[in-house]
Amino acid sequence: MTTPSAPPALLWLRRELRLHDNRALAAAVGSARPVLPVYVLDDATPGPWADGGASRWWLHHSLSELAASFAALGAPLVLRRGRTAGVLAALAAETGAAEIHAGQPIEPWAIAAVAELRARLTIPINLHRTLTLHGPDAIRTQTGTPYGVFTPFARACRLRGEPERPVPAPSRMPAAIAPHSDRLEAWRLLPSRPDWAGGLRTAWQPGEAAARKRLATFAAGPLPSYATARDLPGVEGTSRLSPHLHFGEISPDAAWRAATAAGAGRGIEVWQNEILWREFSANLLWHHPNLPFAPLRPEFAAMPWRTDPDGLRAWQRGETGIPIVDAGMRQLWQTGWMHNRVRMIVASFLVKHLLLPWQDGAAWFWDTLVDADLASNSAQWQWVAGSGADAAPYFRIFNPVLQGTKFDPDGAYVRRYVPELANVPAAEIHAPWQAPDLVLRGAGVALGRNYPKPIVDLAAGRQRALDALAALNKARS
DNA sequence: TAAATGTTGCC
DNA sequence: GCAACATTT
Numbered sequence: 001m002t003t004p005s006a007p008p009a010l011l012w013l014r015r016e017l018r019l020h021d022n023r024a025l026a027a028a029v030g031s032a033r034p035v036l037p038v039y040v041l042d043d044a045t046p047g048p049w050a051d052g053g054a055s056r057w058w059l060h061h062s063l064s065e066l067a068a069s070f071a072a073l074g075a076p077l078v079l080r081r082g083r084t085a086g087v088l089a090a091l092a093a094e095t096g097a098a099e100i101h102a103g104q105p106i107e108p109w110a111i112a113a114v115a116e117l118r119a120r121l122t123i124p125i126n127l128h129r130t131l132t133l134h135g136p137d138a139i140r141t142q143t144g145t146p147y148g149v150f151t152p153f154a155r156a157c158r159l160r161g162e163p164e165r166p167v168p169a170p171s172r173m174p175a176a177i178a179p180h181s182d183r184l185e186a187w188r189l190l191p192s193r194p195d196w197a198g199g200l201r202t203a204w205q206p207g208e209a210a211a212r213k214r215l216a217t218f219a220a221g222p223l224p225s226y227a228t229a230r231d232l233p234g235v236e237g238t239s240r241l242s243p244h245l246h247f248g249e250i251s252p253d254a255a256w257r258a259a260t261a262a263g264a265g266r267g268i269e270v271w272q273n274e275i276l277w278r279e280f281s282a283n284l285l286w287h288h289p290n291l292p293f294a295p296l297r298p299e300f301a302a303m304p305w306r307t308d309p310d311g312l313r314a315w316q317r318g319e320t321g322i323p324i325v326d327a328g329m330r331q332l333w334q335t336g337w338m339h340n341r342v343r344m345i346v347a348s349f350l351v352k353h354l355l356l357p358w359q360d361g362a363a364w365f366w367d368t369l370v371d372a373d374l375a376s377n378s379a380q381w382q383w384v385a386g387s388g389a390d391a392a393p394y395f396r397i398f399n400p401v402l403q404g405t406k407f408d409p410d411g412a413y414v415r416r417y418v419p420e421l422a423n424v425p426a427a428e429i430h431a432p433w434q435a436p437d438l439v440l441r442g443a444g445v446a447l448g449r450n451y452p453k454p455i456v457d458l459a460a461g462r463q464r465a466l467d468a469l470a471a472l473n474k475a476r477s
Numbered sequence: 478t479a480a481a482t483g484t485t486g487c488c
Numbered sequence: 489g490c491a492a493c494a495t496t497t
Contacts (some may be wrong), residue, residue, distance in 0.1 A: 231478085344478070383478095384482085395479055397497090402480070454492060 002262040007098035008034040008176035012088055014110065016103045016130035016248035017066045017210045019073075021166035023128035026407070028101040034176035036095060038078040039063060046109045047293065049374055052367035053158050054336040057197050057221055058206050060189035062247050065207030067184065085116035092121055095179055099123050103248070105132030106282050107374050108289040132279050133163050133252050136286035139279075148420055153283065154276040162260060163253035181282035199334035204243065204370060211244035215255055219262045224393040226267035227444040233328075234412035239271065240337070242371035245278065252278065259472050262404055281379035284389055291360060292378040295387035302475060303387070304468050305357040314455050315350050318418070321452035323430055324404035325349050326418035336370035341407055346400040347384040353461030355468060358385040386469065397462050404430030420451040 004202060011028040017039075019025065028035045035170075043050040051059060067077040080087045091099065104127040105111050118125055129135050139156050140146060147153035191197050218239040229237025244250050252275055259268045285291050295301060314320050318329035328342035338346070343365075350361045358381040366372045382388025384396055408414060411429035416420045421429055423443040428435035432445060433454055440447065447453050 341478085350481095395497095397479070399480060459481095470497080 001176040002032060002034055004034055004175055004177045006034055007096045007434045008036040010088065010095070010097045010100040011037040012100060012102040013039050013066070013077075014103060014105065015246065016251075017062045018211075018249050018251070019069055020208065020212070021251040021254050022130060022169075022248075023167055024101045024103050024126075024130055026167045027128055027137075029170045029173055031099060031101075033098060034174045035069055036078060036091075036097065036176040036179070037075060038080060038091060039066075040084050041079070041081040041182075041189075042087070042113075044083050045085075045113050046107070048363070049107065049109060049366070051247040052369070052372055053191065053196075054200065054368050054370045055372050056189040057191065057200055057336070058204070058243055058247060058370045060184065060187070061206035062161070062208075063184055064251060065209065065249075067153075069208065070173075073344060074175045076178050076181065077177040079184060079187070081182055081187065084110070084332060085120060085150070088117055089120040091179065095176065097123060100125045103129055104128060104135065106131060106136055106286045108285075111289075130248060130251070132282045133157065133275070135156075136280065136283060139283060141331055146283060146356060147280070150277065150280050150390050153280050154273060156280060157276050158210065163256050166251060166254050166257065172321070189349060200336045200370065203335040203337065206243070206247070208249045208250070211241070211249035212254075214239065214241060214244065214284050215258050216248055217295065219258045222267075223259060223262050223271060224265050224267045227270040230270070231341050231407050232413075233331075233342050234408050234410070234416070238340065242373075243337070244249050246371045246373045248375075277414050278373075278376055281373075281375040285375035291382065291388075292362070292374055295385070296382055296389060297387050297391060299383070299472050300387035301477065302472060304355070304471075306355045308356060309356065310433035311354050312350075312356055313362055314452070315346070315354065315356075315361075319351070320456075320457075321433070321447075321454040322349065322400045323411075323414045323415055323418055323421055323432065324400050324408060327408075327414045330417040332368050339368075339413075341403075343380070344384060344396075345400050345403050346399050347381060348396055348469065349400055351381075351385045352397045352465040353400075353456050353458060355461070355465055358382060358387070371426065397465060399458065399462070401431045401458065418451070421445060 009028040009031040011025060012013050016022050016024060070077040080091060100123060105114065114125065122283035134157065222237050226237060241255060245252060245255065256272055256275055259272050262268060288296060315329060320326055324342065325346050328338050328346045332338040347361055350356050351358050362377055362381040365377055379388060383390060386396060411426045414429050421432060424432055424445060425439060427443060429440055432440060433447060445451055
């Protein structure tokens with residue numbers, strides 16, 4: 001028999017903002033103690049990796065939903081702000097907590113926060129697998145080393161079979177005596193003056209209920225044709241689950257199993273592979289804590305990155321004069337998300353054609369993406385740069401004109417996000433600088449006036465990148 | 478998860 | 489002249 005005044009179990013929620021399939025929550029409930037769920041807003045410990053603007057918008061709404069869910073169970077969510085370890089240690093002391101349950105973190109700063117907490121407290125701190133399909137040390141090669149290449153990593157994951165059965169949401173929770181909680185509104189996670197979140201509100205509905213609904217809708221609709229449709233940014237062919245997965249509004253286990261339950265087929269296999277890319281990135285970050293700021297391949301430290309504030313700003317604003325790049329960057333700015341095919345194109349353009357550091361691109365994505373994820377963001381930027389896992393730099397200079405022609409053949413995506421070009425015929429829309437004057441005039445486009453000329457010559461930019469990469473390889477051998 | 482360039486084989 | 493295929497970056 002639990003009474004509210006008995007020593008509670010603290011449930012520290014960070015990136016598992018859900019009731020379903022939450023092993024940390026299940027363990028706290030299973031402790032037979034009053035449960036005290038807490039979220040800590042920590043802008044200090046993560047350093048540069050504190051949540052960016054778009055993430056904060058999402059976080060506000062996700063926490064609002066989660067708080068309502070906990071309130072309905074009779075165990076209010078406590079909100080505290082400050083350095084994670086200090087806040088949790090103080091809360092544990094204040095409430096006489098007997099144990100702490102949390103998700104196993106993979107971000108270096110969060111791992112350090114747990115270590116600091118352990119140093120401060122004598123009560124047990126139990127970490128549970130909540131972020132990924134497998135524990136961070138579970139998948140290793142036969143010789144015990146971490147995987148550095150995706151394909152064998154994915155094979156090893158699949159050999160383990162289906163994920164464990166999801167844990168149901170608790171139907172009731174023994175509540176603790178509620179300590180003070182901040183008001184969510186007081187955290188000012190939402191933008192004001194100017195309110196730039198209009199596009200986010202239109203595009204997204206954060207929260208566990210919406211996450212589950214989106215997964216179900218995707219599994220019942222686009223999933224079978226995902227293998228081909230996912231490459232077309234003008235088509236709603238992807239799941240758009242990434243922010244829900246990042247904040248843990250749904251578990252990767254639930255996502256994986258929903259796909260399996262939808263039947264067999266190429267689309268399912270390819271989509272589950274994307275879940276495994278997420279898993280691979282988490283694994284890389286766990287084994288390489290420098291992944292967010294230092295090249296995994298050390299020879300890339302000598303890469304002759306350029307300094308070009310104007311070029312970087314043009315890329316950020318979607319004013320490079322390359323339509324598919326500008327469309328992607330504007331989709332990101334407006335909606336907090338970018339289609340994955342286009343992420344690869346804009347990243348390749350920044351790192352190869354502009355020869356700007358991948359860290360600059362990663363930082364911009366960090367601030368503007370609602371799905372900004374330290375592991376995935378860092379791993380993917382390094383992948384594009386060629387400095388990361390699965391190295392093959394020559395394979396990754398995307399020609400944005402060819403990519404646009406191939407994957408946005410009618411130009412629907414470009415028209416949506418670059419309205420200046422809306423009336424350019426499909427044959428010319430991905431390279432307006434090559435269009436006959438008459439065609440441009442007919443479409444109301446005056447290059448250099450209402451749409452920029454390309455800020456870099458694509459052939460010359462490509463060659464410059466190849467030369468730089470060749471010099472790196474030469475220096476290494 | 479690419480693109481450019483070179484070569485072959487056919488009209 | 490050009491499409492299919494092979495090689496190089």
